[in-house]
Amino acid sequence: MLRDKVIEIFVKVDDFCIEIQPILEEKLLEDRKIGKRNRKASLCESEMISLMVLFHSGQFSNLKSFYVHYALPHLKDLFPGLTSYNRFVELQPRCALTFMLL
Numbered sequence: 001m002l003r004d005k006v007i008e009i010f011v012k013v014d015d016f017c018i019e020i021q022p023i024l025e026e027k028l029l030e031d032r033k034i035g036k037r038n039r040k041a042s043l044c045e046s047e048m049i050s051l052m053v054l055f056h057s058g059q060f061s062n063l064k065s066f067y068v069h070y071a072l073p074h075l076k077d078l079f080p081g082l083t084s085y086n087r088f089v090e091l092q093p094r095c096a097l098t099f100m101l102l
Contacts, residue, residue, distance in 0.1 A: 006078055009053055014046040016102055024097065042081035043088070045095040051079065051088075052099055063089075 043051075051071055060066035067085045076082055083091070 010050040
C-alpha cells in the first residue's frame with residue numbers, strides 16, 4: 001500500500017516537473033559571468049522532490065533520520081540512484097524552485 005502511494009506521488013511530481021520545466025527555462029535569467037558545471041546527478045529532479053514530499057508528509061522530525069533510516073534502506077528499489085545523505089543535501093538547491101512551486 002505504501003509503495004503505491006510513493007509511486008503515485010512520484011508520478012504527480014514528475015508530471016508537474018515535465019510541465020513546468022519549459023516555463024522555467026523561458027523565464028529564468030542566466031548569469032553569463034559565472035561558468036557552471038552542470039554535472040548530471042544520480043537522482044533526477046522528480047525523484048528528489050518526491051523524497052522531499054514524502055519527508056514532509058511523514059512523521060520524521062528531521063531530514064537526516066528520514067533519509068538514512070527510511071529512504072536508503074526501504075526505498076532503494078524505487079529510487080535506484082539514491083546517494084549518500086550529504087550528496088542529497090548538496091543536490092537540493094537544484095530543485096528548490098520547482099519544489100516551492102509545487
